[in-house]
Amino acid sequence: MIEYKFDTQLLIEGTGLDEDAIYDYFVEHFKGDCLLVVGDEDLIKIHYHTNEPWLVLEYCASLGEIHDIVLENMQLQSDGLHG
Structure with a gap:
């Protein structure tokens, strides 16, 4: 069983984005797990495994425009591999 089943990926486009502050907010x-926050003050790439991706999307949308959103249920993928 996968602890955090949703692979959540997206881009945040805005102004004055702070990757360290965003990273800290996620942690708190x-x-x-598997958090990746990279970019600059205009564009941030997020990669995160969670069971509540809607909370991640809501927070990220409060920072700027979100796009290129990918949500994958890794549990279903894993179950599919086992037949």
Whole structure:
């Protein structure tokens, strides 16, 4: 069983984005793992495994425009591999 089943990926486009502050917010407010926050003050790429991707999307949308959103249920993928 996968602990955090949703692979959540997206881009945030805005102004004055702070990747360190975004990273810290994730660590303090969301349960998950495999966090990646990279970019600059205009564009940030997020990659995160969580069971509540809607909370991640809501937070990220509060920072700027979100796009290129990918949500994959890794549990279903894993179950499919076992037939």
